[in-house]
Amino acid sequence: MSNFSQLRLSSSLIKRFKVRFAAATATVERRRAFTTTEGSRPTIVHKRSVDILHDPWFNKGTAFSMTERDRLDLRGLLPPNVMTEEQQIQRFMVDLKRLEVNARDGPSDTNSLAKWRILNRLHDRNEAMYYKVLLDNIEEYAPIVYTPTVGLVCQNYSGLFRRPRGMYFSAADRGEMMSMVYNWPADQVDMIVVTDGSRILGLGDLGVQGIGIAIGKLDLYVAAAGINPQRVLPVMIDVGTNNEKLLKDPLYLGLQEKRLDGDEYLSVIDEFMEAVFTRWPHVIVQFEDFQSKWAFKLLQRYRDTYRMFNDDVQGTAGVAIAGLLGAVRAQGKPMIDFPKQKIVVAGAGSAGIGVLNAARKTMARMLGNTDTAFQSARSQFWVVDANGLITEERSNIDPEASPFARKVNEVGRQGLSEGASLAEVVKKVKPDVLLGLSAVGGLFSKEVLEALKDSTSTRPAIFAMSNPTKNAECTPRQAFSTVGDNIIFASGSPFGDVDLGDGKVGHCNQGNNMYLFPGIGLGTLLSGARLISDGMLQAAAECLAAYMKEEEVLQGIIYPSISSIRDITKEVAAAVVREAIEEDLAEGYRDMDVRELRKLNQEETLQYVENNMWNPHYPTLVYWKE
Ligand SMILES: NC(=O)c1ccc[n+]([C@@H]2O[C@H](COP(=O)([O-])OP(=O)(O)OC[C@H]3O[C@@H](n4cnc5c(N)ncnc54)[C@H](O)[C@@H]3O)[C@@H](O)[C@H]2O)c1
Ligand SMILES: O=C(O)C[C@H](O)C(=O)O
């Protein structure tokens, strides 16, 4: 053997030795990463923040102690409850076993959760591919990443939690939020969806597990509005929970204390808003699934200062208005007939009241926008909540609902009184529209639907808008089979169309705020509007209403198919941009300053919106060391 080959041999031996040595060290480090407890010899890491969480050797997930979270810039990147190794494994095992049980028993949701897991794993390892799959199959997978499966995901989030996504601000972080926001790796954030988990869909208080809804909504922002996924941020504000089951659950990931209330609560939300708008002054914040008690107050508190809106109050209202106008057209009447519609609303929470206010304003505008018109529009609504028909006799009436309380003598003439049941109200009023935002599954019972057969409308409309599926006030099958083939039907969660026989189809529309919030956010972003005005929201709703063609509406199709959600969102965003310019709220976006924006005609605005929508594809990568 020549000296030269000896040299080669020895260098390859050294290399092999080095590899083995590195592997052995890594094994030791990995073991340490799992077993080191505070106080024993630490492992030196050369990573921080999300890079640690994404490294399977060093990641401890929810078991990072508070001091480690601070040392490693992890604060805010994990749910607040620190878990022991045993709890972590227990949580994982409970989840694993549940899947086995589900698979054996075969309940209807088995496949949807399994699909969610598979998609979620793809989301964690390849964003572009994930969104391509979602966009190319939106009809099939929107119900998995969004409503209704997202509700099930939130309910089971303790078990499903794997890699953290988004930020968590907790009551324990007061005074720290301004610095914590810098733990988020992206320098630019366009959209935040924030929840406090207090009213997740119709499922009530799910505490920290509500993060799932923020993630699901942002998935639609990427898929429908083409917001760049690197610039979205789901946020959970954990101020505790009043859910007794979660308070006692040893595997719960959130703060196990009662919800903060009053000024203490407000101070947490204030601090969060200040922190995110300090780091990202141009961000847009969508409030999602806050209990009604706070939804309105927070909206009033922030809407004149920050670029924010409440999806449940304002997004839902716009979608409902578009559907209500569609229902008028479906009767073969012009939209201007809307102020004549008699509308019974079941549910006077954030969503119900949002819809009532918007519908009343729309009627008033159609009647000449005078004070008298606004006052008279009020008499088109009958509102029923958990305590029955709301009249002026109601004690402790919620201030948001009080403008819709009926006068006692007025309803007396109809044979109704304070607290009358929904069935009685429908029997006596014979409404054109029955709209549910009550979160009570099956509320539109056989008796209620039978009563609607006497509606004075030629084509009564039923909006069973509560989510998820089991909370729908009725199914389309129940509605068509009881009230008749000629009705208009919409539900918040997706249902299939109903076969009415003889080749006829009972169309099931999906009346969900997903048709508006992505366009509201995108339009606000691209106009650079300082605020989100009522006019911008109205423009979005009108655009959605106008999207449907006459022949579709006459067939009972009042909302578009989700497969065209990108196109709808583009139109809605363009309408929002134009309105923001009109109202002098636009400040421009990137190279497009206000003067340039003003020059765009309708077609060019649409083109501008389209050009700014992110599409999932792989860019070519090059390495550059700064
Ligand atoms: N389709 C959509 O786009 C959409 C949008 C927002 C909210 N929602 C759904 O609307 C529902 C309500 O949301 P929210 O934020 O208004 O909730 P909320 O808890 O604030 O309000 C629920 C309302 O329903 C009333 N209610 C309860 N039981 C009733 C009964 N038996 N009869 C009549 N009314 C009853 C309550 O008194 C309350 O006024 C949820 O299921 C949510 O998922 C749907
Ligand atoms: O999330 C949805 O599907 C709609 C709405 O925001 C809701 O709270 O139900």
Ligand SMILES: [Mg+2]
């Ligand atoms: Mg919501």
